Amino acid sequence: MEKNYYKILEIDKNASPEIIKKAYTTLAKKYHPDLQDESVKHIYEEKLKLINEAYEVLSNEEKRKQYDLELARKEPNTENLLNENVNNISNEYQEELLRQQQLEYQRQVQQTKEKAYYDAYIQDLKNRGYKIRYKKTFSDYVKNFIALTCTIFILFLLWQLPFVKKFFISMYNENPVLKAIVDLFHNFFISLFNNIN
DSSP states (O other), X not given: OOOOHHHHTTOOTTOOHHHHHHHHHHHHHHTOGGGSOGGXXXXXXXXXXXXXXXXXXXXXXXXXXXXHHHHHHSXXXXXXXXXXXHHHHHHHHHHHHHHHHHHHHHHHHHHHHHHHHHHHHHHHHHHTTOOOOOOOOHHHHHHXXXXXXXXXXXHHHHHTSHHHHHHHHHHHHHOXXXXXXXXXXXXXXXXXXXXXX
């Protein structure tokens, strides 16, 4: 026998069935694989298997008696091996977390370097007198379209107000330059629509 179920459940050898059950539920929640990071889930699956196995034996009176007899005959060295296995699982988890943190840190450093180089390059171009033009993305066009639509809608709503409509009509009638410009655009669009039809 190479497993000490009492140590796995973190209880005393004289623990009552109630304490065994309580220890099992606490550890099952603590080490449940679904509550762990995806990268170390397999480690916790193994840990949970050991916890379930220990509870199955220690919660059954007959199996527990048999286990206690075998445990009494067990050599002390195998208990140390179990402790080493549990420590190895903890060490593997800590090493995996450390490795992930290092990778994340390296990724952030790389992104910061790339951004700094890019910003310095753009600044250098500006210092040399170049004008920087950024290529518009699809989202830029969508934002512009939404802004234009909102502006037209707001102007349409304002045009529906009688005092606003009256103000623009009086301005059109009283200003000959504005009247000429509006008439020019009006005639242009009418002729354009007539040519299309």
